[in-house]
Amino acid sequence: MRPFTYERVTDPDAAVTALLDGTDAMFLAGGTNLVDLMKLGVARPATLVDVTRLPYDRIEHRADGSVLIGAMVRNSDLSGDRGIRERFPAVSQAVLAGASGQLRSMATTGGNLLQRTRCPYFQDITKPCNKRERDTGCSAIGDTDHRDLGVIGTSVACVATHPSDMAVAMAALDAVVHIRLAGGEERAVPLSRFYLLPGDTPDRETVLGPGDLITGVELPPPPDGAVMLYRKVRDRWSYAFAVVSIAAVVATEAGGSLREIRLALGGVAPVPWRAREAEGMLTGHRPTRALLLAAAEAEFAAASPLPGNEFKIDLAGDLIAASVRDLTRPAGSAGSFTREERG
Incomplete structure (x- = not known):
C-alpha cells in the first residue's frame, strides 16, 4: 500500500x-x-x-412526504429508520440486501453511491482496464468469464456492472443527488443523470468534478397509493452482489391497470438501469404476464450480452414479471397467474 x-x-x-x-x-x-x-x-x-x-448525518422527513438523507448517514441507520421502512421500503430492503451488518454500520449513503465496480479485471492491477486507466484495453471482453458482467449500456471500452443495491432502489424512486461544488455552489442532479455510461471514457463514472462533494440524497414523495419492493437474485443469501436485481414502484387504478410504474435494474449495466422502455409499454395497461415479458423484451432489445451472460436478459424479464405480479396481486390471491393474467 x-x-x-x-x-x-x-x-x-x-x-x-x-x-x-x-x-x-x-x-x-x-x-x-x-x-x-x-x-x-x-x-x-x-x-x-x-x-x-x-454535518450531513441526519435523515430529514418533510411534511410533503419527501425525505432528505444526509451523505454521512450510515447504511444501518438508513435501513432501520422507521419513516424509510414505512414509506420507502424498497430502500430499506435494498440496503439490508447489500452487505453484512458490520459493513452497514460503517458504510455511508454518499459512499454507497460512489462505490466502484467489483469487476475482477478492474480489481486486478496486473490486467489492463480502461476504467482504471483509459485506453489501456478491457481485459473482460477478451477473456472467457463473462457471467457477472453487463449486458446493456456497455461499450467496447467497458462491460463492468455497477454494484450498489441502494442506488437501484433510489433510481426507481426518482432520487435527486445534492452536491456541493468545489466553488461553493449547490447543485441538485437527478440520479438518472448522476451516473455516466462508459462510452469511450469508462474512467469517468459520475458528473462529479474535482472537489465536488455529495451532501445528501433527496427522495420525492412516492406516487399516491404506490407499493414497492426491492428483490435481488444472488449466488448465496449472505453478502453477495446481485446477479440481477430489481426495484419496482407500482400504483394501480381501480380496474387493475397501471397508473404509474417505475422499474430499475441492478447487475445488468454499468449504472443502475432505469427500464423506461418497459415502463412506457406497461403504463395504462393491466399487467398480464404476456405484456410484462413483452415489455422486458423491448427493454433489452438493444442489449449486447457476452458469451455466458445472455441468461441475465431472461432472468431480468422473469424478475420484472414476478415483482410486478406480487405488487399488483390482490391480498390473499393465489401465487400464480390466472388464465386471464397470463394473456
Missing part, C-alpha cells in the same frame, strides 16, 4: 480545500470500498480527507 497522509475535517470548506490542495487526494467516509481498493493497489491516494465529521 502506498504511504498516505490523513486529515480529518469538520466543515465543507475545509474538506474541499484539503482535497484540492492535496496531491492525489481523495475523500474518505466509511472506507468500506476505498480501503479495499487501496489494499489491492487500485486506488493509490497520497492524501485521505476524512469527511465523516461533516
Whole structure:
C-alpha cells in the first residue's frame, strides 16, 4: 500500500480545500470500498480527507412526504429508520440486501453511491482496464468469464456492472443527488443523470468534478397509493452482489391497470438501469404476464450480452414479471397467474 497522509475535517470548506490542495487526494467516509481498493493497489491516494465529521448525518422527513438523507448517514441507520421502512421500503430492503451488518454500520449513503465496480479485471492491477486507466484495453471482453458482467449500456471500452443495491432502489424512486461544488455552489442532479455510461471514457463514472462533494440524497414523495419492493437474485443469501436485481414502484387504478410504474435494474449495466422502455409499454395497461415479458423484451432489445451472460436478459424479464405480479396481486390471491393474467 502506498504511504498516505490523513486529515480529518469538520466543515465543507475545509474538506474541499484539503482535497484540492492535496496531491492525489481523495475523500474518505466509511472506507468500506476505498480501503479495499487501496489494499489491492487500485486506488493509490497520497492524501485521505476524512469527511465523516461533516454535518450531513441526519435523515430529514418533510411534511410533503419527501425525505432528505444526509451523505454521512450510515447504511444501518438508513435501513432501520422507521419513516424509510414505512414509506420507502424498497430502500430499506435494498440496503439490508447489500452487505453484512458490520459493513452497514460503517458504510455511508454518499459512499454507497460512489462505490466502484467489483469487476475482477478492474480489481486486478496486473490486467489492463480502461476504467482504471483509459485506453489501456478491457481485459473482460477478451477473456472467457463473462457471467457477472453487463449486458446493456456497455461499450467496447467497458462491460463492468455497477454494484450498489441502494442506488437501484433510489433510481426507481426518482432520487435527486445534492452536491456541493468545489466553488461553493449547490447543485441538485437527478440520479438518472448522476451516473455516466462508459462510452469511450469508462474512467469517468459520475458528473462529479474535482472537489465536488455529495451532501445528501433527496427522495420525492412516492406516487399516491404506490407499493414497492426491492428483490435481488444472488449466488448465496449472505453478502453477495446481485446477479440481477430489481426495484419496482407500482400504483394501480381501480380496474387493475397501471397508473404509474417505475422499474430499475441492478447487475445488468454499468449504472443502475432505469427500464423506461418497459415502463412506457406497461403504463395504462393491466399487467398480464404476456405484456410484462413483452415489455422486458423491448427493454433489452438493444442489449449486447457476452458469451455466458445472455441468461441475465431472461432472468431480468422473469424478475420484472414476478415483482410486478406480487405488487399488483390482490391480498390473499393465489401465487400464480390466472388464465386471464397470463394473456
